[in-house]
Amino acid sequence: MRIRLFYILSFLPLFHSFSQTIRINEAISSNSVFIDEDGDSPDWFELYNYGSQEISLNNWTVSDKDDNPDKWTFPDISISPNEYLLVWASGKDRGNSNTFRTLINWGDEFKYIIPDSNTPSNWKNPNFDDSGWQSGKSGFGYGDGDDETIIPNGTLSLFIRKTFTLNDVNDIESLILDVDYDDAFVAYINGIEIARRNIGGNPPLYNSVPFTDHESALYRNGMPDRITITNLDDIINSGENTFALQAHNVSNTSSDFTIIPFLSVSLNGSDTNLGVTPPEILGLNSDVLHTNFKISSSGENLSLYDDNGNKISELNVIGIPADVSIGISNNNNIVHFSNPTPGFENSLNYFQGSNLTNIIFSNEGGSFTGEISLSLSGTSGNEVIRYTLDASEPDQNSLLYSEPIDIKETTVVRARVFETGYIPSYTQSRVYIYNVNHTLPIISLITDPDNLFDNDDGIYVFGDSYDQNYPH
Incomplete structure (x- = not known):
């Protein structure tokens, strides 16, 4: 089944900008990369003042529920022209009233x-x-x-x-x-x-x-x-x-x-x-903002209101995988970013959307004897499947799936869906273990070989400048 998210502003108005020059510029609903002052990695969104005047956010509100527009209230802060403001959607409910x-x-x-x-x-x-x-x-x-x-x-x-x-x-x-x-x-x-x-x-x-x-x-x-x-x-x-x-x-x-x-x-x-x-060095400053809600990973609408209750901006945060953000491009389209930039100008490298297609493996893996003819399906349109057989993450240069894969020995198959203009799907993996001669349970752990043996990143390689003394 083909699932992909894309946005055409003239037909699907997920982003609106109203009379004020503040907009919800970027957001993420499943973050594991960016760390707050507590060492946690909560959801976040970013406001941007694209106008020429400083704007006070005192008593402005933001909400993930249309029927509760004043869910979280901004403290007495202002956002200058061309300034970006990061707000953690963590549920911790902190404004700059905290010290x-x-x-x-x-x-x-x-x-x-x-x-x-x-x-x-x-x-x-x-x-x-x-x-x-x-x-x-x-x-x-x-x-x-x-x-x-x-x-x-x-x-x-x-x-x-x-x-x-x-x-x-x-x-x-x-x-x-x-x-x-x-x-x-x-x-x-x-x-x-x-x-x-x-x-x-x-x-x-x-x-x-x-x-x-x-x-x-x-x-x-x-x-x-x-x-x-x-x-x-x-x-x-x-x-x-x-x-x-x-x-x-x-x-x-x-x-x-x-x-x-x-x-x-x-x-x-x-x-x-x-x-x-x-x-x-601790990064603890009193202007860190945390809302009293989190952004659902399944998607929801964020709305920003001024101090009179007028809706100023909204962004539908939906259809984005983990660690991918949704936001406004330099030509004012809603796009996906594979390299989010919280608190800074959005990246110039962006995608129409993210591919969420699930690959169907004709054999789910495990122990086997004889031979397996493995089919991969589930794509449609211009989507293609690329795969590897060496445990590495598939990229745009990996093998293009066009016919069943013959498996005659222990093999790791990893596959992703690619489509021009879209962030590739997440990697799906299966392990096929040949000729097992025992009945003990088997646990398979898969990682890219570079994580083990790369000269710079591999955990089993000393590298070029290791310490001669333990623990190196």
Whole structure:
């Protein structure tokens, strides 16, 4: 069956621009690429002021329901001529009335100890006496450029503690923990575990080792891992609180050890006396906008209204695969973008639509004996099927399907539908396993060979500039 989405503005008015010079310029309903300040990848849309005057959005609204036009209200912000405004459709309901403050920052002083079997199990609790511990500033490590406090090479774990003060817990909307680490950690507030990465144990012992190695990110201009805590019941108190963290190295022969924690809060007010302004590397700024709704992946209409309730713009966000956006082209047509650009000018490379055709395999795969004559069908019109037999993703240069494929040995078949002017369909894969001589269940995992063996991206290849020391 052939399914494809295209847009001809004169016949199918999915996009309207009204008296104001603001429009919904681009949107996505299934995003896994672009990350918000919490480390999540929610839906998003973008507004664009194509006029010559600054326009205030104060008390404007946006909605995904025509019968509820004031579903989410913009705060007191303006959009300048030729400016793009990114809005996350996350369901988190945040405007610039929210304030982010950082309570624990890179370079703050902690109490710390290299633990052993005699370290008390209550070391993470608020009433623990850490006066005998050493003091040092974060980050902690072996002294490779991102460390303020040097610990001995061969250290397997490190326990750190620090207190912070909250004026009123009712002002706290969420806690935001960012941690740059090599190789694992567990974090606590007032003795309660709030986050962990890459290690087991309840809690891990002082000499527990991570599941695998994990490289720190900040020294490579990357982002620390982020965990957002919104259920704050029984975790924090008004007044003094205790943050504690145990960091673990993959082995005592590892060449590196890193732990740099940040703890921030999202406030529903503007208590600028609390903590400090978040460092730029965290990307926490107070003008990040989040609606109180998400965009359905099955498609729905977005509408923008001014402060008098007049509909200003709308965009029907429908028929787009994951990580593909829909928006307005440079000639004012509704098109699909394979390279979305949230908050920036839309790409000049676009498509009429996205191909959603489902390929029908005459054999669904699994074990077989003898020979299979595999037919691929489901296309119509100008659609064609291209396929590969080496587990790679099919592209426009892959084999063109024109006759049944003879399969006489274990084979991976991957296929996509192509049509001029349209984003190709998603890749569909089947595995045919020849002459299985057992009855055990079989699980097949398929990935492009480059993900394993490419010199730059392959996980089994050292590459040109790998570190001679483990973990390379």
